[in-house]
Amino acid sequence: MEDPKSRAARQFIDALPHCRDLGMSVVSVGEGEAVLEMPYDTRFVGDPKTGVIHGGAVSALMDTSGGAAVMCHPDTPAVTATLDLRIDYMRPATPGHAIRATATCYHITRSVAFVRAVATDNDTERPVATATGAFTVEASRKAKA
Template sequence: MPRKTPIDLVRAIVPRGIPHAGALGCELVSVEKGRAVVRLPWREEFVGNPETRAPSGGVITTLIDTAAGMAAMAALDEMVPIATLDLRIEYLKPAAEGRTIEAAAECHKVTRTIAFVRAWAYQDGRDDPVATASGTFMLDSSDAVLRPPPKKRP
């Protein structure tokens, strides 16, 4: 059987392999080399401000972090553990209640140690985002446990 590629792994783990993304209801829309799209259907629990009923920024953060991490993973030739180093989110306008939010992420650069990702969250297409984001991910992070154990020297 051929070895699983990072893209296969993204398909396998969204959403059930990421419990918090699964609990919120994240669904993988698409994944290709260095790109991932994840959507989040509306739930009443997402309301941040009960007066405007706009979803909490935290909902968008989780959606973007999930999509960005998957794009970084999908940019790799071989699977190594990754960890978010930083993530900046710009909230351009309030998201509307009652509607699915989608996040598209693109990994535009991978070095030996870092993956750089940009992301867009939107309800009416990527040209009309509710939020934009950029983040960096550490490759082969020190918290690695998915990595095989080092070979013992005799």
């Protein structure tokens, strides 16, 4: 059973136009961890000779899963924005297979949330890409009032 925060995060992600455009779906969210999946689609290919998905599409998946991990962390308000995101591309994703990103918000302060994420395809033992990022933690409305 999902807590209200995770449900809100899922609904938020599902409503983002670009995530819908890429066909992303939320596999699971909760307690600062989010798993998102993106199906294989020839429109998102980087190199037509190999049929491998473009790194940019993987970036979008990583960024979204990172944001979702922050949003569902127990210590954050519901909104966040990416400050920076670094992606390391380990190997080309296998054409024809979905890519799944698992993001973890492993540390959070009053201002910044730190995230790491890993993307895999059907071969879950060998990552396709990993990412690290910093996300904003919005000042709480309560403190202002």
